[in-house]
Amino acid sequence: MKFGGTSVANLDRIRNVARHVKREVDAGNQVAVVVSAMAGKTNELVDLCRQASRLHDAREYDAIVSSGEQVSAGLLAIVLQEMGVDARSWLGWQIALHTDSSHGAARITEIDGDRLIERLEMKQVAVVAGFQGISPDNRIATLGRGGSDTSAVAVAAAIKADRCDIYTDVDGVYTTDPRIVPKARRLGRISFEEMLEMASLGAKVLQVRSVELAMVHGVRTFVRSSFDDPDAPQVGVDNLPPGTLICDEDEIVEQQVVTGIAFSKDEAQISIRNVPDRPGVAATVFGPLSDANINVDMIVQNISPDGSTTDITFTVPQTDYDRAMKVLEDGRAELKFGVLEGATDVVKVSVIGVGMRSHAGVAAQCFRGLAEKGINIRAITTSEIKISVLIDSAYTELAVRTLHSLYGLDG
Amino acid sequence: MKFGGTSVANLDRIRNVARHVKREVDAGNQVAVVVSAMAGKTNELVDLCRQASRLHDAREYDAIVSSGEQVSAGLLAIVLQEMGVDARSWLGWQIALHTDSSHGAARITEIDGDRLIERLEMKQVAVVAGFQGISPDNRIATLGRGGSDTSAVAVAAAIKADRCDIYTDVDGVYTTDPRIVPKARRLGRISFEEMLEMASLGAKVLQVRSVELAMVHGVRTFVRSSFDDPDAPQVGVDNLPPGTLICDEDEIVEQQVVTGIAFSKDEAQISIRNVPDRPGVAATVFGPLSDANINVDMIVQNISPDGSTTDITFTVPQTDYDRAMKVLEDGRAELKFGVLEGATDVVKVSVIGVGMRSHAGVAAQCFRGLAEKGINIRAITTSEIKISVLIDSAYTELAVRTLHSLYGLDG
Incomplete structure (x- = not known):
């Protein structure tokens, strides 16, 4: 499960996120959650770096900016514990989520899922700080724009998750932008290749990098609304709640010519x-x-x-x-x-x-x-x-x- | 060199700290700097934890609260680099500064000074996030109240520093509280044992734990004012700038009966x-x-x-x-x-x-x-x-x- 900055903007919203997580745990699922920084926090930290120097070192920028996700992950873990859900936060270096040396826009090179899997099997929720990993020289490295989506898909791949649920401010992927075409329909399913083209060509619901990663590792990625009632029934069409499943072509029975x-x-x-x-x-x-x-x-x-x-x-x-x-x-x-x-x-x-x-x-x-x-x-x-x-x-x-x-x- | 929260409260003050550091580097010294979080930041983070749960998990509290020092260390490194001083930030787990498992009030068990010494010898300033270490289960652990002073002394011991300079809001250790006794005098030197008693018995200039650690490891600790002009000459009585040296009894020539x-x-x-x-x-x-x-x-x-x-x-x-x-x-x-x-x-x-x-x-x-x-x-x-x-x-x-x-x- 992945939640963005607006979903964890304050403690009330973090409690709402926790209810979504608790629902999945209560249903018997093993859950890892990836969170962004509280809305506005990353910009505040970026501003501090800019004030410090216009030409700031990327390694130090990463050390500073990654602290936003560190806070939101810790807070969600505390709130989950208060709800009686065993939980523990994980930073990039603790997992470890290895990246290359491109600080500020690092690419994930390898994730070791073993430590997370060990805890998940103990029914402990892993709350992962998104957007960050650890570079070859033992430094925090951030993944650049849309990094938390990418973290989520990468973690899902590493722990061999059945599904990676991306909670976002829209309730799925549409045939086109509903603001332009009121008749646009939400797609129940879309193939990785199509989603990659959609994202590359202007659809903003997911970052291109995260879709690429999902395609390469075959991570079934489900886009759904973070505004959904956490306690609503989770079964609808295709045994899925409302949203769009990004999956392998083979999983899509009635393929349209144009998606x-x-x-x-x-x-x-x-x-x-x-x-x-x-x-x-x-x-x-x-x-x-x-x-x-x-x-x-x-x-x-x-x-x-x-x-x-x-x-x-x-x-x-x-x-x-x-x-x-x-x-x-x-x-x-x-x-x-x-x-x-x-x-x-x-x-x-x-x-x-x-x-x-x-x-x-x-x-x-x-x-x-x-x-x-x-x-x-x-x-x-x-x-x-x-x-x-x-x-x-x-x-x-x-x-x-x-x-x-x-x-x-x-x- | 150790600087507290008010010394790094904003970027102007961080620049002032950087001038102190640059002076020491220019004088040919190898320098490690320990910083606290920007003033007010730790309280803000503690409040967030309390809002999340009154009975919050100490491990998560530590993950959240330690982010304050992470930011100030990164910012000081950036500002030093901008001044042409090679610098790199270090978090507790990067050094590594090992602690026991008493999250929220952890005690330092061991510091490996090798990685820091290696960089210091390359004339790179090590900017160390105070107040934090890493516990035996690979979690961030904070050192509790006054933790940054303790970090500073521990780092000084690990890198075999000639001196640990604590920059604070007073200009040294006095014979008694000058607010009560206007005739109180600043002591040029005081022995570890005396300072330990002074700190234990009410003098607030240094935390007891840091003095204990300084005594055990024989770290000559110098208390001085963070308001001093960074560019003032650094030689006065005993070849020291104004302040108080906490040192071995043997270093104090004219010992008074009562200090x-x-x-x-x-x-x-x-x-x-x-x-x-x-x-x-x-x-x-x-x-x-x-x-x-x-x-x-x-x-x-x-x-x-x-x-x-x-x-x-x-x-x-x-x-x-x-x-x-x-x-x-x-x-x-x-x-x-x-x-x-x-x-x-x-x-x-x-x-x-x-x-x-x-x-x-x-x-x-x-x-x-x-x-x-x-x-x-x-x-x-x-x-x-x-x-x-x-x-x-x-x-x-x-x-x-x-x-x-x-x-x-x-x-």
């Missing part, structure tokens, strides 16, 4: 026109961007009628747009391009579904549907289970609603 | 009169008090003229007075005493000095001096290096001033 529509506004488009078309031109364009740590996404290359010049269009994260334009402008002498253009009022809309593998025509249906609404497509990328199109951001709602209806997702 | 006058108002007197005088009567009185964890201090027993009954007078800490009276009242049937009396408006005044060992008449001088002022002595205890008398608290100032003058301590 969801995602969109991301954090996109910027860059076009370079009339570049002399010679071998290695792409490397000349994208090498410097890569050197500047700018992630290039959708790439479209057209050739001119006479074959002498080419146009290259691609997208970058909106936050990197100015930097990317500068890198390219600096390389103008070498690239010898005619025009450098860009746009930040664009959105990437994606159609996702593992059913595409076995159904032809899904992409054509998408392009036709958008064309019928007069929506111009600036760029396209596809993978085995998704189609992404770049369009003017003014058309976001129209495009998402159109595709949502088109693929029969409306509830 | 200081301490007093403690946390005393209550209890008298049991007309107890039938039979063998084992003392055990019958003090056994139940000991069982109730009540510390009995000065004990005076008189016999009646006919030898059939006895009067027993003793003191207990004021906070245990009501409990002690109840324990005795409950034992009335067995003890068969006549009258049970008590008083809480009493004070214990103590004359301390290793010179007493070789000078006779110090006690007689004390009794005579008090008698001349009309001060009645309720009880007396003595040791090799101290004389304590119990008197009415109304005479505290008069008694302390009288003795301070009598033994030539006035400045």
Whole structure:
């Protein structure tokens, strides 16, 4: 079970979390709980680091910031004990949850589940401080943004949990953002691959890293609402409470062709026109961007009628747009391009579904549907289970609603 | 170097601490710094534990409360780095500073100084989170009240430091409390034994436990003011900056007969009169008090003229007075005493000095001096290096001033 910062924001909420945990214990389950820091706490600690020095050491930042989860884990353990539930807090170094040396954004390398399993078998709840591990040089290392989701999935994998329940401020994964499409439906189940695409392409319910980890280790991950009554019955459709199970494709009986529509506004488009078309031109364009740590996404290359010049269009994260334009402008002498253009009022809309593998025509249906609404497509990328199109951001709602209806997702 | 909570209360003060540290580093010293939590932080965390449960688990309390020192140690390391001083924070489990299992009031059992020494030799400042260690079951254990002073002395012993400098809100150890006796003088040096008596008998400048530890390990401990200008010259009398060195007797050249006058108002007197005088009567009185964890201090027993009954007078800490009276009242049937009396408006005044060992008449001088002022002595205890008398608290100032003058301590 994983609870985020708003779920442990104060002692009343921590008591509510404890009731959720007690319910599972009373049902005979062995439970590990991963918690974030109390809401606002991490920002407060980050601010202290910034005040101490603008260029603060990442190891010390980690020692400081990780203390937030240390407090919330200890408090939840105390509250559980007061409710008569045996519980013990666990810090990253106590488990131990090993990471690499990338302090501030460390990756988990290995978790030893033995100590936790030993306690779980004694019917003791393990309350694990999220977001933290221990680096090879015996230092606290934090996992970076969304780290607690990742901790939860990693702990679940290490203790071979039947399920990893992520309690969050939404009650599951939807076919698309319900704020844009009121007819959006909550999915009962979604495959790891689809969820990974959904998360990568704009759905914010889970961090991409945690979904990756769940997929690699086959951790069945259940997204559910932290606002649910802790004492409500826990059996509904598929023997699960309300929420969305992220699981292996095999566990999904009635697979739809398209599972969801995602969109991301954090996109910027860059076009370079009339570049002399010679071998290695792409490397000349994208090498410097890569050197500047700018992630290039959708790439479209057209050739001119006479074959002498080419146009290259691609997208970058909106936050990197100015930097990317500068890198390219600096390389103008070498690239010898005619025009450098860009746009930040664009959105990437994606159609996702593992059913595409076995159904032809899904992409054509998408392009036709958008064309019928007069929506111009600036760029396209596809993978085995998704189609992404770049369009003017003014058309976001129209495009998402159109595709949502088109693929029969409306509830 | 050890700095308390008010010295690291905010980032400006932490920067001031860093200047003290940098001065020592610039002078060519290898430095370990022990810090408390930012002022107010520990209370805030203790409050959270209490809100979570009135009967909170000591292990979880320790996990939560120790996070305060974790933050201040990290911040000081960052600030030192910003000043160009290589520094690294150390938590109790990283050193490791081993303790027993008495969570909340753990005692240090062993410190491994090797890891710290290795870094110190690389000219890296070790910033140690005070107040915390690691228990035999791999849990954070806090050292209880005054724990950071104890941490500092223990670290100093482990790294074989030349000196342990305790920066505090007073500028040294005085012959007595300057608020009571304006003529009180700061002592340049005081022996471990004397300091232990001073601390045990009411002087609050250092915790008793830290002095004990300093004495056992021969750690020369220097009490000095945290308000000193960090950039002031560091050489004065005896090649030391202003402050008091607590050291071995041998290091003190001109030893006075009496070094200081301490007093403690946390005393209550209890008298049991007309107890039938039979063998084992003392055990019958003090056994139940000991069982109730009540510390009995000065004990005076008189016999009646006919030898059939006895009067027993003793003191207990004021906070245990009501409990002690109840324990005795409950034992009335067995003890068969006549009258049970008590008083809480009493004070214990103590004359301390290793010179007493070789000078006779110090006690007689004390009794005579008090008698001349009309001060009645309720009880007396003595040791090799101290004389304590119990008197009415109304005479505290008069008694302390009288003795301070009598033994030539006035400045």
